[in-house]
Amino acid sequence: MKPNYQITPCAEGVLLSALRDFSLPQILDCGQCFRWQPTDEGENCWRGIAMGRCLSIEKTGEEQFLFRCSEEEFRRLWLPYFDLELDYSAIKAALQDDPIMAEATAYAPGIRVLRQDGWETLCTFIISQNNNIKRIRGIVERLCETFGQPIEGGYDFPSPQRLAQASLEDLAPLRAGFRAKYLLDAAQKVVSGQVRLEAIPSMSYEEASDHLQQICGVGPKVADCALLFGFYKLDAFPMDVWMKRAMATLYPHGLPEALLPYRGIAQQYLFHYARRNPQLFD
DNA sequence: CGCCAGGCTTCTA
């Protein structure tokens, strides 16, 4: 079943109405992306750069959102980016039999898993290791400002070709620490063809994970995040420190079998729930 | 100041 929101072009952009299961703060500040920011106090307006474009989005009413772009751009970039063809009501309904998932989905019913660019997602989660979200954002911004193509409203994420030309010293201004050499290794292996990002969609989850782990600095967790958030492998299940705490408390015997088909999306509800309620998992 | 961060590589027993 497809979601039944409406798309209406208007003077300022594209108006989405009856758009359910869609919360800007829950989607854009739940740890899956690092280049979106609220531009107002109430977090009703957000601005970000992705897919080579800068975009502003505004919540203009109940289940109503204004995307400040052309209809052509909306359909080509943002409809797939926000995965608006996927019916999250149906997915959440399938999770309700599990009382813990009922709680986690009720806590943040507007979460969605983005379909980000694979290369960018791989790099941002290489940067994420043993790091905090605030600093990750800073390193990613400096990476784009230093090596990315200038575009309207900011800088695009740099291509692997551009990054592969850089030296370790060139990356010093990013202050990425020990992760800088991992970024270069990723870029070099993509450019050389040893790592074939374009082939990942046709690989199984296990194949794809092994393939990405050829890169120095990419282990199971970084590979899982890249696969889930950048390559739409919804059977990836990233286990970071928050998820380990949450799983130990909520599912000490592992994720129930009934949830396995939705494990990637379930992971995102659980991660957000754990991160926002840390006192439950001391 | 000390502890920790959406981990991984390297060293050690």
Added chain:
DNA sequence: TAGAAGCATGGC
């Protein structure tokens, strides 16, 4: 081959 130490940097 499992487990611990080391890693750059800075947020809190």
